[in-house]
Amino acid sequence: MTLDKLLSFDWGMMAPEFSIVITAILLSLIDLFMPNKVSRKPLALLGLAGIIVAIVFAVLQVGDPVGSILFDTYRFDSFALAFKLLFLVATAMIFLLALDFEGESKWAYRGEFYYLLMTALLGAMMMASSADLITLFVGLELLSISSYILAGIRKRNFHSNEAAFKYVVNGGIATAITLFGMSYIYGLTGQTNLYAISEMLVDPRVQENSFLVIMAFVMMFVGLSFKISAAPFHMWAPDVYQGSPTPVTTFLSVVSKMAGFTLILRLFFVIFLGTQGWHNQILLDAQPFIAFVAGATMVIGNVVALRQRNIKRMFAYSSIAHAGYVLVPFVSLSLIVFKTTWFYLLAYLLMNIGAFAVIQFVTSREKSEDFTAFSGLNKRAPLTAFMMAIFIISLAGLPFTAGFIGKFGIFMSSLGTGHYILASVMIATTVVSYVYYFNVMVQIYFRKGAGNRIRPTAGLAVVMVICTIGTLLFGIYPSLALDFFQSGFDINDLFTPSE
């Protein structure tokens, strides 16, 4: 590739990614040259600033036509942008959480912590934008490897080490399986570009070997199920969530999971739906399989959460359950899946980050991760307790919160296409989830707790307030988000290969 050709691409489209890359490099350099004893706190603010710049660039891109660079390996369409915005907003809030976390413990390597979050974010953004198996895989690995280190960043903490080790082993296996699945696709079609693959799949020679395509589908799906912690590939999640520092747990449960969903949507819809339309045999064959995974995820997540006493483990299982909910519209294979999934992930982002902010606040003040740490929170921090109640109500999917509208959208897409059993499983497990969610409420409001009034730091308070407002606002007037999605994002973008 000549330099001229390289420069001829419209690199301006990558402005959000570049902001992240440059901030990450800056952070690592500053960290390198900073004296050891100096607080790394300003670095978090710098990282936050970088993300905000990226958000501004991304917002400016809303409504732009589809574009691509590097021979259509990296695409800029409304689908990618919609999810990138979610990643950026979520990571910005996680930086605020990290800011508070630093003050709590004396762990070293804080500089690494910030720029690894940046590279992980970059990986997620690449996953959203890739239109080629290779870039896609690079994004996936960038996100995964950064997360492995983040999980183990408390070097002298036993749980943190356990978390990192389990994560790296399980994650490695899952990535290998995904890659193996991709190799089948490449072997069959000779292409790595998603659109080219999609066109090749209708080729009679490939059709003759459709069982191999199914194998490839299953393997890629299994590998990615790990990323979104869907059952039965969820085993790592509770241990890793428990052992990681809370901001990292939040990142894994929100950004990493959302990136997994983005990848699944892009990969399977473009490859299998792109040229073959609705009656694609492979997707139809795969439906029961995905439905089973979704159902099992919801049941296992919600039922096992009932028995958890460690609050982070409880929320790990809760986030497994939510992965199951988000898989439900995917089974229904209607185009409404993009809007419902996007809205659900938006709601999930707000309520889950909010809840983890409160968890971080309470567990660090109480020096305990048992769920009784929440007892009497209403007396010690009434406002925080109230906000936690909103997050819990939203997670449980009760009305006037974003979580309810999100669930409603999912029900619409599954019941509208006749998936009554799956919808029933979802709603039954939702009722089960009331019990453990309300257990936390009972601790907060009914139990007497010892201790004085406690106050969250500014960073935590900002995150909690933003999440509360968002959860309520999108619950009462969801059109705000839905219309934004509607106006900026044309679903046909996804299926039109750029020239």
Next chain:
Amino acid sequence: MESILLSALVFSPLVGILVLAFMPNTEERLLKTVGLLATLLPLAFAIITYVGFTPGNVNIQFVEQYRWIDFQIKGLPNGGDFTINYDLGVNGLTVVLLLLTAIVSTLAAAASVWIKEHWKGYFMLFLLLEIGMLGVFASQNLLLFFIFFEITLIPTFFLIGKWGYIDKEKAAYSFLVYNGLGSAILLIVFIILYMKTGTMNYTGLSSFLHQPPEVLEQMYIGDEFRFGLLIALLVALGVKLPIVPLHTWMLKVHVQAPPSIVMIHSGILLKIGAYGVYQFGIGFFPEEFRQIAFWIALLGVINLLYGAFIAFVQVDFKRVLAYSSVSHMGIVLIGLASLNGAGMQGAMFQVVSHGLISALLFFLVGLIYERTGTSLITHLGGMAKVMPITAGFLLVGGLASLGLPGMSGFVSEFMAFLGLFKEMPVLAAVGTLGIILTAVYILRAVLGMTFGETKESLLQLKEPRFVEWLPALILTALIVLIGVYPAVLSDILQLTINAMMAGKGAVV
């Protein structure tokens, strides 16, 4: 003609919530006063709505409709259907229920003087509960109904679990899980209806579903499908109503919740189930409902007799009243299942009348419990000597409950059975046994408490002051008013029910 009267009515308790939010936690008298005053605002709006309602007009009145949620997808050829409106309105039935809700809420707020702690949180949740109840009756669309329906769930959970008696948390969880399951089924039915018909508006749905079966068949809404939906609806609402055997949660709530909340619960929340069966069951699936009417009437008779039999052996007055509620809800089912003018009116009368009567009786339970610390019948013998007025009210409530002529209970039972005798005489004859049993268990309980030798523990009791039994007086007055002059209700209910009977629902 857009008016915001209904929105103002439904959300008026918010004013109280906001005021309470900025008040100190410790000022008991002040908090109770503000809590009580806050319920007067929705009461005033409910009265304005009631007065402004034109009884001679079949249409839904005070309609409010705005575009609210939009799930449509850009770039999809058929993506324009998924719009949901914010949709309020009242008909002859719901305007009455709104007024009932506001009245019972105010009186229950008055009964909240017996709450011992955390008054601020209590009244904020109480008012939130009122928003939910008012919203349920003012909604003209399934999603809104469901949202308000669920809104009642959260505050009730807390009100039972925090301010109830010894076994309160178990009762609260039992309430949460049963009602959660019920509303889960309800949500599935609602969304299926929405996805099949493309509308959530009651009127739109009624007219859609009243198309000839052949037309519906083509839209994949066949006979069996409709039956399935109706049965699911009945199960979901049967939890709320409650229909035996889905009633166990409700007994726990009646016994464990504080009396003021039971007034609301038994007076209003149970009625949501009855209203739902009427509005959705009969309104959307009249033909199917007619075909299973016998079974519904049978369930009604079972409710009636089962509740009455079990009430007969209870030693705790609260449990007597709980089973009595089960029994009385049977009469609602009987009236609805008769599917004729008299029966339906009987059912609706019963909804209102039992709302008032059970509120009165639970108010008295609170009054007595506050003084004696017990509600066991055997511990309360001879109360009439020391508290004659309270005992008098208790007798009045009991007599109203067993359907003495001249009280509201008589009108409703009479009409419900009149309706059923026309359609299913044998079943009705069996059901009338329930009336006798009711008389027996009510009189046994009330006489056991009021007459006989006065227990020593009761001797130093004093009659409550006038302000304390004022709520009882108001409720009694309303009960007698409906009893001697049923036209206050029937005039306003008549047209709505006729419209429903004509199979058209109401037209906007």
